[in-house]
Amino acid sequence: MGLLSFIAKRIGLYFVVLFIGLTITFMLPRLMPINPVDGYIGQLQSRANGTLTSEAIAEMRVTLEQLYGLNGNVFVQYVSYLKRIVFSFDFGPSFTYYPQPVSAMIMNALPWTLGLLLTSTVIAWTLGNLVGLVAGYFHKKKAASILEFVGILLYPIPYYILAVSMLLLLAYIFPIFPLSATFPVGQMTPEKFGMIIYNSLLPGITLVLAGFGWNILSMKALTVATTEEPYVVYARLKGASNWTRMTRYVFRNALLPQVTALALSLGMVFNGALLTEMIFSYPGLGLVMRTAANGGDYNVLYGAITISIISVATAGLVIDLLYPLLDPRIRHK
Amino acid sequence: MSMDVNNLDPVAVVVAPTPASASRGSLVWLVNFRLGLGLLILAIMGLGSFILPNFAPVDPSLQASYMRNLPVSGIHLLGTNALGQDIFWFLVFGIRNSLTLGILVAVGVTIIATLVGLSAGYIGGKFERIVMLFVDTFITMPLLPILIILGALIRGNTSFLTVGIIIVLFGWAWDARTVRSMALSLREREFINMARFSGANTMQILLREIFPYVSAYMVVGFINTVLFAINIEATLAVIGLSKVEVPTLGSIIFWALNYNALFTGQYVWLVAPIIATITLFLGLFLTSTGFNQAFASKRGVS
Numbered sequence: 001m002g003l004l005s006f007i008a009k010r011i012g013l014y015f016v017v018l019f020i021g022l023t024i025t026f027m028l029p030r031l032m033p034i035n036p037v038d039g040y041i042g043q044l045q046s047r048a049n050g051t052l053t054s055e056a057i058a059e060m061r062v063t064l065e066q067l068y069g070l071n072g073n074v075f076v077q078y079v080s081y082l083k084r085i086v087f088s089f090d091f092g093p094s095f096t097y098y099p100q101p102v103s104a105m106i107m108n109a110l111p112w113t114l115g116l117l118l119t120s121t122v123i124a125w126t127l128g129n130l131v132g133l134v135a136g137y138f139h140k141k142k143a144a145s146i147l148e149f150v151g152i153l154l155y156p157i158p159y160y161i162l163a164v165s166m167l168l169l170l171a172y173i174f175p176i177f178p179l180s181a182t183f184p185v186g187q188m189t190p191e192k193f194g195m196i197i198y199n200s201l202l203p204g205i206t207l208v209l210a211g212f213g214w215n216i217l218s219m220k221a222l223t224v225a226t227t228e229e230p231y232v233v234y235a236r237l238k239g240a241s242n243w244t245r246m247t248r249y250v251f252r253n254a255l256l257p258q259v260t261a262l263a264l265s266l267g268m269v270f271n272g273a274l275l276t277e278m279i280f281s282y283p284g285l286g287l288v289m290r291t292a293a294n295g296g297d298y299n300v301l302y303g304a305i306t307i308s309i310i311s312v313a314t315a316g317l318v319i320d321l322l323y324p325l326l327d328p329r330i331r332h333k
Numbered sequence: 334m335s336m337d338v339n340n341l342d343p344v345a346v347v348v349a350p351t352p353a354s355a356s357r358g359s360l361v362w363l364v365n366f367r368l369g370l371g372l373l374i375l376a377i378m379g380l381g382s383f384i385l386p387n388f389a390p391v392d393p394s395l396q397a398s399y400m401r402n403l404p405v406s407g408i409h410l411l412g413t414n415a416l417g418q419d420i421f422w423f424l425v426f427g428i429r430n431s432l433t434l435g436i437l438v439a440v441g442v443t444i445i446a447t448l449v450g451l452s453a454g455y456i457g458g459k460f461e462r463i464v465m466l467f468v469d470t471f472i473t474m475p476l477l478p479i480l481i482i483l484g485a486l487i488r489g490n491t492s493f494l495t496v497g498i499i500i501v502l503f504g505w506a507w508d509a510r511t512v513r514s515m516a517l518s519l520r521e522r523e524f525i526n527m528a529r530f531s532g533a534n535t536m537q538i539l540l541r542e543i544f545p546y547v548s549a550y551m552v553v554g555f556i557n558t559v560l561f562a563i564n565i566e567a568t569l570a571v572i573g574l575s576k577v578e579v580p581t582l583g584s585i586i587f588w589a590l591n592y593n594a595l596f597t598g599q600y601v602w603l604v605a606p607i608i609a610t611i612t613l614f615l616g617l618f619l620t621s622t623g624f625n626q627a628f629a630s631k632r633g634v635s
Contacts, residue, residue, distance in 0.1 A: 013469070020470045028482060156618035158564045160571045161610050164586060168603060172595050179595060264472060271477035271568075278572050279590075289478060290572055293485035301485060305478035312475050 003324055014317045021309035025302060026081050030074065037064045039296050040095060067092060091303035096295045102303035105288060110307065113284035116200060117273045120207035121262075127208070128215020129258060135216065136223025136254075137246045148220055154213030159272040163206045163279040170202060177202045183283050203280040210272055218261060222254040229253075256327050263319040266312050274308075365630075368623025374616030378609075382428040393422035394580050402599065411605050415592040420585075424605055427580040428613065431563045434497050434581070438562035439555050441501035446508030446554075453509070454516025465513070471506035477568070479503065484574030493576045500565050507561075508554050515550060519543055549628035556621035560614060567610070582610050 041060060045052055052060075064070075070077065084090045091102035128151075135147035171179045183199060226232065232249050240249070277286030285304055292300035391398045397417035405412045411420035453464040483499055519525060528542050567583025569575040573591075577584045585606040594602040 013466070016466055017470045017473060020467070021474050024474075024479070025482075028479065029486060152618070152622075153615070156560065156614040157611055158567065158614065160568055160583070160586065161607055164590070164603060165607055167595065168600065168607070172600070267473050267475040270475045274475075274477050275568055275572070289481050293481050293572075293574060296485065298482075298485075301478075301482050305475075305482055308475045308478045312473060316473055 006324065007321065010317065010320050014313055017313050018310065021313065022082065022085065022306060023078075025305055025309065026078055029298065029302070030077075037061060037070060040064055043296070085306060091306070092299045094292075094297055094300050096292070096297045096300075102299050105300060106285070106303050106307050109283060109285045109288045110311075112282065113273060113277065113286065114311070116203060116207070116277070116282065116284060117270065120204045120273075121211060121269055124208045124211030125215055125258075125262060128212045129219045129255070131212075132216040132219025133223050133246065133251055133254065136220040137227060137250060139220070139224050139227075144220075147216065151213045151216030151220065154209060155217055157210070157213075159206070159210050159275050160279065162210050163203070163276050166202055166206045166209075167279070170205075180281060200282070203276045203282050206276050206280075207269075207273060211269065214265075215258070219254060219258060222257055223250055226250045226254045256323075259319060259323055259326060263316045266315050266319075270308060270312050365623055365627055367619045368627055371616050371619030371621075371623050374612060375620055378428060378613055378616060379432065382425050382432060385425050386422075386429055389422050389426070390419075391422075393418050393426050394578055402597075405601060411601050412599075414588065414599065414602050415594075415597070416588065420602055420605060423580045423585060424609055427582050427585050427606065428609060430493070430579055431566065431582045432559075432613075434493070434500075434566055435559035435563040438497050438500050438504065439558035441498075442505045442508055442558045442562075443551065443555055445501070445505040446512050447551075449505065449509040450512025451516050454513040454520065461513075465510075468506045468509050468513075471503070472510065476503050476565070480565070480569055481572070481574060484569055491576055493579045496566055496569065496575050497562070500562050504558065504561060504565070508558060511550065511554060515547060519546065549625065553621045553625045556617055556624070560617045560621075563613075582606055582613070 041057060041064070044060070045057075072080075084092075089103055091106075093099045094102050094105060097105070131147055132151070135144040135151075138144045139148075167179070171177045178199065183196060227250055232245060235245050235249050273284075274286035274289065276282070277284045278290045281287060285308065289301060289304045291297070292304065395418070399409065399413045399417050399419060401413060401415055401417045403409050403413040409419050409421065411424065413419055414423070449464060449468070453461045453468075480499065480503065487495065525538060525542055528538050533541070563582065566575055566581060567586070570577055570581055570583030571586050571590070573587055575581070575583065577587050586603065589599070589602040589606070592599075592602075594600065
C-alpha cells in the first residue's frame with residue numbers, strides 16, 4: 001500500500017507540475033506589452049519596403065492570428081492551446097523557416113540535447129559521488145581535504161565561465177579541439193559518428209566539470225554525517241572491514257539524499273546544458289532557442305520551452321519512481 | 334544527524350556543519366580560515382568596485398573613447414577592446430553593477446521567500462500543500478528557457494532594473510523551501526516550548542529565540558542568492574538577452590565573444606572577466622560556507 005500511494009502521489013504531482021508549467025508558458029507572452037504579430041508584420045513590411053496596403057496588412061493580421069492561435073478570447077485560446085499540445089503535439093509553423101512545423105524542428109534537436117545531457121550527467125554524478133564518498137570517509141586524512149578543495153574550486157564557477165574557459169584552454173591555447181564545432185548531417189557512418197563524439201567532447205567535459213563539484217561537496221558532507229551514525233559504529237565493533245563499512249553501510253545510506261537532490265536539480269542542470277550548447281554551437285535545443293530568440297521566432301521558442309518543461313518533469317518523475325528500488329523503507333512501509 | 338529526505342536542503346547539506354575548533358567567548362568563534370579568506374576577497378572587490386568608479390576618466394560604456402585594440406599599458410591597465418573601450422574600467426563598472434544587482438535581487442528574494450516559507454510552515458494544512466506545490470513547480474521548472482522568452486520579448490525596451498525584477502520573480506522558490514523547512518523544525522523545538530512555558534510572548538520568542546537561530550541561515554541564503562542572481566544575469570547577458578550596453582560581468586563576455594576576441598587574439602578581453610568572476614564567486618561561496626561553519630560550531634559550544 002505504501003508503495004502504491006507513493007507512486008500515485010508522485011504521478012499526480014507530475015501532472016500538476018506540467019499543468020502549471022504549460023499555463024505559465026501560455027500566460028507569459030500574453031502578459032507582455034508586446035504583440036509578436038505586430039513584430040512579424042513589421043518585419044514583412046520592412047522587407048516589402050513599405051509597399052503593403054492597409055487592407056493587405058489587416059488580412060495578414062487575421063491569417064497570422066489564426067496560424068499562431070491568437071484568435072478568440074484568452075480562455076478560448078487557452079483551451080485550444082492545451083488541446084493542440086496534449087493531443088496532437090502541434091506548436092504551429094515556424095516563422096523563420098515557414099512552413100516547417102515547430103515540432104519537427106524540436107524533434108531534430110532533442111536527441112542531441114538528451115544524448116549530451118544524459119551522458120555528462122551520469123558521468124558527473126557517478127564520479128562526483130565516488131570522489132565525495134572517499135573524501136568523506138577518510139575526512140581526517142590530508143588527501144581528503146585536497147579532494148574537497150577541488151570541489152570548492154569547481155562548485156561556484158558558473159556554466160558560462162566554464163564553457164568559455166574550456167574554449168580558451170583546449171581550443172585556443174592548446175588547440176586540441178576545434179574553435180567552432182562542425183556536425184555532419186545525413187546518413188550515419190562510423191567516420192561521422194567519430195566526428196560527432198570528437199566535437200561533443202568539449203561541451204561534455206564542461207558539463208561534467210560543472211556537475212562534479214557540487215556532487216563532491218554534498219556527498220562528502222553526507223558521508224561525514226553518516227559515518228558517525230550508531231549503526232556504522234556498531235558495524236566497526238562487529239568487525240566489518242573498512243571496505244564493507246564504506247560501501248554497504250555508508251554509501252547505500254548517503255546515496256539516497258543524493259538521488260533526491262539530482263531529481264530536484266535537474267532544472268538547473270538542464271539550464272546549464274542549454275547554455276553550453278549555445279556557447280559551443282552544439283545543434284541541440286539550446287541552439288534552436290538562441291536562433292529563435294534572435295530572430296523573434298516565437299512559435300519555436302514556445303515549443304522549445306514546453307518541451308523543456310515536459311522533459312525535465314518527466315526525468316524527475318523517472319528518478320523519483322526509481323527511488324523505491326534504492327530505498328527498501330518505502331517498499332515495506 | 335538524521336537526514337530528512339523530503340525537506341532536503343542542498344545548501345544546508347553542502348555546507349553541513351563540520352566540527353571546527355571553536356573558542357569560547359568574544360567574537361573569536363566567527364573567524365575561521367574560509368570566512369576570513371572569503372571576506373577578504375569580497376572586501377577588496379567590493380570596496381574597489383564601489384570606490385574606483387569615482388575616478389574613472391570616462392564612462393566605460395561609451396564606445397570609441399580610445400583607440401581600438403590597444404595593448405596592455407600603464408594608461409590602459411588591461412588594454413582597450415575592439416569597440417574602443419578601456420577593458421579595465423569596463424570590468425570595474427561591471428563588477429559594481431553585477432554586485433548591485435545581486436544584492437538588490439537578494440533583498441527581494443529574501444523578503445518573498447521569508448513571507449511564503451514562514452506562512453506555509455506555520456499555517457500548515459491545505460494552505461501549505463498548495464503553496465508547496467507551487468514552490469516545487471518553480472524549483473523543477475527549467476528557468477533559463479522562460480527567461481529566454483522574456484528576454485526575447487522585452488529586449489530593446491527593457492531597463493537593467495526590469496532584468497532584476499524578473500530574476501526575483503523566478504528565483505524565490507529555493508529559499509522559500511529552505512525557510513519553510515526551518516519553520517517546520519522550529520515549530521517542534523524544545524527550546525521554543527521552554528520559552529513559551531517560561532512566560533515569553535510571541536514577540537520575545539521571535540526576537541530572542543527564533544531570530545538568532547534563523548539569522549545564520551538568512552545570511553547564508555542571502556549570499557547564495559547574490560551568487561545566483563549575478564550568475565543568471567550574466568548568463569542572459571552572455572547570450573545577448575540582458576541589457577548588454579550596461580557593463581556587467583556577463584556583458585563583457587558577450588561583447589568579447591561577439592567580436593571574436595579568440596580569433597583576433599585579444600585574450601585579455603576574455604581572460605580578465607573570467608578571472609574576476611571566478612574570484613568573486615569563490616569569495617562569495619567561501620564567505621557563505623565559512624559563515625555557516627562558524628555558526629554551526631557556535632551552536633555546538635553553547
